[in-house]
Structure formats: structure tokens, C-alpha cells
Amino acid sequence: MQTLLNDIKQVVGPSGLLTGDDVTQRSVDWLSGERCRAGAIVRPADTEQLAAIMTLCHDAAQPVVTHGGLTGLVHGGRAAPDELVISLERMTAIEDIDHVGATMTVQAGVPLQRVQEAAAAADLQFPLDLGARGSCTIGGNIATNAGGNRVIRYGMMRQQVLGLEAVLADGSVISSLNHMLKNNAGYDLKQLFIGSEGTLGIVTRAVLKLQPRMTSEQTALVATPSFAALTHLLGLMRQRLGGQLSAFEVMWQSHYRLLTVDSGRHSPPLPAEHPYYVIVESQGTDAEQDASRFNQALEAASEQGLISDAVLAQSSAQRQAIWAIREDVDGLIESLSPLFTFDVSLPIPDMQDYVDTLQAGLAERWPHGRMVVFGHLGDGNLHISIGIGSNDTDMRQAVEQLVYAPLAPLGGSVSAEHGIGLEKRDYLGLSRTPQEIALMRTLKQALDPKHLLNRHKVLG
Template sequence: MDIVATLRQLIGDSGVLDATELSTRSAGALRQDALQGAALARPRTTDEVASVLRWCHQHRIGVVPCGGLTGLVHGADGSAEVVMLSLERMNAIESIDSRQRCATVQAGVILQVLQETLEQHQLIFPLDLGARGSATLGGNAATNAGGNRVIRYGMMRNMVLGLEAVLADGTIVSSMNKLIKNNAAYDLKQLFIGSEGTLGVITRLNLRLWEAPTTRNMALLGLPDFASVTALLKRMDRDLGGTLSAFEVMWQDFYQLVTTAPAEGRPPIAQDYPFYVLLEGQGADPDGDSGRFAAALETVMAEGLVVDGALSQSEADCDRFWSLRDDVAQVFRGGYPFIFDISLPLAEMENYIAGLRDSLEEKVPDHHLLVFGHLGDGNLHLAVQVPEAEGEQWRQTVESLVYEPLAAFRGSVSAEHGIGLEKRPWLGVSRNAEELALMRTLKSALDPVGILNPGKVLAP
């Protein structure tokens, strides 16, 4: 059976790369290896996606859907046996409706392309994350992407009004709802959002848009202890009354790393505070917002929750503050990094990090722990650096030290990155036997032959 030849009959010669051609592509962001697959299918239409899936289903050939390949959990890894399915040629923004505040897009549209297109409409699609320049909206939906402004707008799940998906057997389910409220029976889109391509392939989306804020105020704050960090979150969420749009935290080590050469960033405030918070408010009152933002901060400084701070005076300041938090590339120098994306209750966070420091100290002689993340959402990113030469040999140890303590309080091994292949061994930390059984029931119901992104999320 010639997979490449058959696919070319189905979707045209230019739509299909063979194994050699596709191996010239990278396996993805931050990856050294090449893409693998029996073929890379690049359909132009939903019907072509359906014809590829129908044929693969008949012949029990695995299909791995891929977006911008910016995922960090090996959720789109291929192999010599599977068809890689890229929606890169389905990249049209079909419509933008300013009154309904809805954009209809094909799944291959790059996040940043939509963000920039919307500027002329005074609307925003509020999802934002570091990979914005290559991540696709279909991939964002399939992984329920989070990012920088979840505290205000929710995750991708909250921004998808409707979608079109192709099931394993090639059935096209068009559920292109544009309405904020629609309780006409089951909300099917929820099946495809966050299931990492294991239950269907998302081909088109109706996305909710929001009116663009017209003001932005930011502060970079130094805090004396963790209790002050969580108290500040409550206070700002209350005192900024609906305008709080980001509440990011950096532990001291991470702040020092991204504000010290060879990093490009320089410290807006001193480097010796235990915790740093990056606060952002977005509003619509050019005359009053900056004063209200500053007044809210003055109060918490007077109370000692915050001991030092720099306020943005311009959009350039805001960008500079964000660039510190976003300079995650720094964790790739000075060691081999294992990167984590966990969430846990705020009440557990300080003890959890303290315990992790102790256990790393004990079990991993030469390491460096860096902590930062979306504290407003209970989401921490951890980077554990080990010596470059030792690298992967530490994976099992480091992963068990990070993940196992989460089980005690039902923390999540994946706040936003997903499970893919990388976190699959640890899924049982966050999900119990009944949950896993029900997930398998869903997988069997929607993909009985098991061709969709085989082996990802749930073990076969």
C-alpha cells in the first residue's frame, strides 16, 4: 500500500510530502530532531481532511494532526507508520463580524495573524502566549491554550463559540455556533477543545472577540513573602474591579536570571526581593485608569504587602516589563532544563516549592530551580536545570520529584501545556481511575479503531 501515492490521489500532488521531504522539517519548537511520518498531508479544505481521515480509518493508519508544532509535551510527534496531517494550507480568516464580535477562521491561521488583523477593528482575540508567531488557532483549541490573560478572559475553551471537526471515520461535524448562549442539547465543541487531536481534527472555528481596551497600566513589584503575593492577588482582583488582565509571579532566582547579562533585560527594581509580581490592568478610561492603578498600589505599599515597585510610564515600559517575564529562553543556558507546567491550590504553593527545593537538594546534586508563572490562575512554570552533560538521565528523578507531591492535593501535572506523550506516565497523579476509565470510554466511542493521534494523552 503506497500511502503517499494514495494521499496524492485524494488531495493532489502538492498537498502531500513524502517521508524524505517531511524529514527536512523540524519536529517543533525547541526540538533538535526532525519531523517523522510516512507522509505529510496538507489538505486545503475540510472535505480533503475528511477524505484523508476516511481512507486512513479504512486502512487503520494512524493520523497525527499538527498545528504550528509549538507544543512542549510531544503531543504531535510522528513515526514512520503514521500520516502527519498539517492544516497549514487552511489558513484563511474567513470573516470578522464587529457587531457580533465573532471571527470565523480556518484552523491553520496563526494566532498572531489574527491578533494583528483585528487591530483595525478595535477588537481583540485575547489569547496570548509566547508562541503566538507560529502557533495556530486550531492547535490552540486542540490544546485549550492558556497564556498571559487567563485571569481576565479565560482559556481558549472560553473563546471558542463554535467549531467544525472531522471525526476519525471522516464524518464532518459542523458545529459552527456563533452565539454566546446556546443550550440546544450537548455542547459538542467541548469534546474537541483540549483533547489534543485524539477525538477529532478541528478544521474551522468561530472565535469570540472582545472590544479592545484603550488603556494599559503595568507595574513590576517586589514582595517580601509568599503570603503577600496571594494577598496582593485578592486585593488587586478586587480593587482593579474588572480591569485586572495579568498577575504574573517570578521567584527571585528567575528574576535575577532574566535581568542579568547575558540576558538582555535590566532590573527595573532591585534584585534581592523574594518575589516579584508583574501586574497589568487594561481599561477604557484614559483620564482615570492610571491614577486608579497607582492609587491601588499606593495602598498596598503603605500596608507593606509590596515593598518596592516600578510603574509603567509608557507602552514601551509595558513591553519591557513583559519581555522580562517572557524571556524563558534564559532557562536554556547554564544547564539542561526540564520544564514543567503545573497548577496547584494557592494554599499549597509555598510548601510545595519549599519541599521541592529540599528534595532536589537531596537527590540532584548539581541543579538549579527556577520558578515563575501565571499565579493569578494557580499556574506555575518550573525549570529544573541539570548539568548539560548529564541531561536526560535525570528525567525520571526530576519528574518524580516535581509531580508526585502534587497528588496529595490534586494538583495538575499540566496546567496548560497538555499531556501529549511526555506527561502521559504522570497523568495518574492528577486523575483518578474512574476519570481515566471515562476518558477511555470517550476515546472508544469517538475513535473506536484508534487512529487519531495514537498513543497521545491516553496509553493505547
């Protein structure tokens, strides 16, 4: 490997190659804090350097693991001592903003929050939003097809990407930096890389689709008396708010009570006695009319018995305080550690039975265990956090079986938005048919026949 590293240093320069303690002092993801064990970390400054690096690695049959913001939750950034890490942390340029076409061209290492801020400065918005916005990168968002808080209105990352550039395992550069909404000239090659978790190519640049900036925002935290009321509320908000509905985030009482009353981390805007709490948010461009429409929608819900209690945010600070309860993952870690986290999707009508069955199974096996549920219910996505007082391998596998096995007959997915990585690889067959997995393997073999890119991830 040393000869290869010497050759790579000639490409990236001394500052572009980290070894020894500079590698081991880094973690491979934010949740576990696991130290990086890679042979070295390579930090290219641009696509040309990365292409040269991958040509060298391909010739040497050297496997690599790509690192973005390291905010993933499925161990996609884990690297073995005989692997190299390719970090895109130096590729952070916002190259161009097209105000008329409403696009932004960026390098893959730029953090999501910087893209959001640059769009806002241009009187536009980049609508993808998630709690790790300050750390996660656009390349990582693309590689995992990130979801987040506004999928119900704008869709996932896949819907925000018009074009991209990627480096293949052999160093070839695929430049498909399309800027147009309509382009049916053959296969849409960017889709090969979106959601592929770095196993088919390394995304280096992207053309992002921007949206008009919303100047009006309405946020409410409401409590509902039952799951039936909750689903009817979702339908009513979609009907009354239409395209303005930008978030419908649900916290089961387990989540809300833990992070307010039990932990004292947040002041509860509403009493913690209700079974469900929903953050309803709309965005528009006319503050007075939008507020009236939002209030009328909530009044209609209240008249129909769908809301037990509600509080409307009257300021940005109040809005942030409401969202802080929903996004306080640190609080979950502190309260439930050692923590098992799950990200699943399933049909909304099946959610309550699924959660009840899971809770019963957990209580039977681990009477002192604790489960917390929240999620993007409007998108069919639940986040489940479980603490049983142990995190050994056998216990984890037992909990995973409880969580994942019921999803298959429901047509659900073991991963709604976090990806597969290493953690969910053995459960992929619950959500994909043998024929689908075989086609995935065919694509992997065609684009990376030496299995150098994020080996063992997703497909093994």
C-alpha cells in the same frame, strides 16, 4: 503505505504531500528540535480535503498525527515512521468577522497573532495571549485548551470558542459552528474537542468570541517581601481593579535574577534582591481614570506593606521590556540546558511549601542542580524549569517524580495548560481518578475505535 499516499495525492495535489527530505528537515516541536520521522506530511487545503484524507486513512487503518504550529512542550507532535502527519498549515483563512455579534470565523491553521491583529483592525480584541503567539495556531490552541497571560480576566481557550468544526477518524465532518452565546439545544459537542489534543477529532474551523478593544493599558513590575504579601497583593488587586485586572504574573527571584543579573540578557528594572516579582497589568477604556485607579491600587498595596519596590511602565517599550524578562524562554534554555520544563497547577496557598519542598529535594539529590520558577500565579499555574546537567531517561524520570508526586495530595494537576501528550501520559493518574480515565477511554473508543488519531497520546 505507498498506495495510500498515491490516493491521498489525488486529493491534495503534489504540493499537498511531502515525503523524504521534505519531512525529515522538519522538527516536531520547537524545544527539542527532534526531527520528524513520519512516513509523509499531508497538507489539506480545506475541510473537504481533510475529510477525504481521513476516509482513506480509516479504510486503510492508517494512524495519523496532527501538526499545528509545533509550539507544544509535551511531544504531542511526535510521529513514528508508520504514521502520517496531517499539517493544517495551508488552512489559514480568516473567513468572517461579525462586528455586531463580536465573532470571528477562522480556519484552524491560522496563527494566533494574525487573529489578534485582525480583531484589532476591526476595533475589537481576541484576548487569548501567550509567548508563542506568532507561531502557535488556533487549532492547536483549541486542541490543547491553551491558557496564557490573560486567563485571570478572560479565561482559557475554552471560554473563547463559541463553535467549531471537526473531522472525525472515519472522515465524518461534525459542523457545530455556533455563533451564539446561548445555545442549550442538547450536548455542547465542541467541548469534546477542546483540550482533547487531537485524539478525538481534528479541528478544522472555529467561531471565536471577540471582546471590546481596550484602549488603556497600565503595567507595573513590583517586588514583594514574602509569599504572604504576594497572595494578599493578589487579593487587593482583584478588589481594587475588579474586571480590569488582566495579568498577575509572578517571577520567583530565581527567574528574575537569572535573566537579568546572572545572564545579562535584560536590564533589571528593579534590584534582584527581592524574593518575588510581579507583573501587574490592567486594561480599560479611559486612560486618565484607569491610570488613577491603577496608581491608587498600588499605593494602597504599598501602605499595607505588600510592595517593597515598584516601577511603572511609562511607554510601550518599557512595558515590552518588563514582559521580555517574563517571556524569555530562550534565556532559560541557554542558561539551564539540558532543560526540563514543567507546567503544573495547585491551590495558591500551597505553592510556597510545594516550591520549597521541591527545591530541597532537588538540592539533596543534585547539589549542583538549578531550579527556576515563574508563572500565572493568579490562575494557580506555575512553570518550573530545572537543569541538573543531564537529560538521560532515568534522570528525567527521577526529576518528574519529585515534581509530580506532591501534587496528588494537594489536588493539583500535572498539566495546567500544556496538555498531556506523551510526556505526561504516565502521570495522568495523579490528577484524574480511575473513573475519569475510564470515561475518557470510552469517549476515545466511541469516536476513534481504530485508534488512528494521535495514538499513544494522552491515554496511551
